[in-house]
Amino acid sequence: MTETFRLEKSALPTEGHAVRVMVNGTPVAVFRVGGELHAIDARCTHVGGPLDRGAISGNQVTCPLHGSVFDVRDGKVIRGPAARPVTAYRARLEGETLILERD
Ligand code: FES
Numbered sequence: 001m002t003e004t005f006r007l008e009k010s011a012l013p014t015e016g017h018a019v020r021v022m023v024n025g026t027p028v029a030v031f032r033v034g035g036e037l038h039a040i041d042a043r044c045t046h047v048g049g050p051l052d053r054g055a056i057s058g059n060q061v062t063c064p065l066h067g068s069v070f071d072v073r074d075g076k077v078i079r080g081p082a083a084r085p086v087t088a089y090r091a092r093l094e095g096e097t098l099i100l101e102r103d
């Protein structure tokens with residue numbers, strides 16, 4: 001099943017930054033790195049740290065609470081303590097609207 005969420009382009013992050021948006025009650029972190037937009041659940045799978053407020057380096061974000069590192073492109077854990085990936089969304093722009101999809 002695919003769920004599609006629409007966000008206005010004006011709410012999108014600038015290069016090297018992230019924003020938190022609410023998608024049907026779920027916080028989602030939207031990143032812009034290397035000119036590409038990526039979106040993952042904003043809550044770290046360790047104990048819920050805010051990934052939208054983490055340090056961004058290339059395609060990686062570091063959770064500000066205990067230092068888990070995730071790949072913003074697919075949500076995979078690069079370094080713990082988190083053991084589970086975060087949900088990743090396919091992100092694309094349609095005109096002035098960001099479309100996020102997940103299976
Ligand atoms: S809450 Fe993210 S590493 Fe602990």
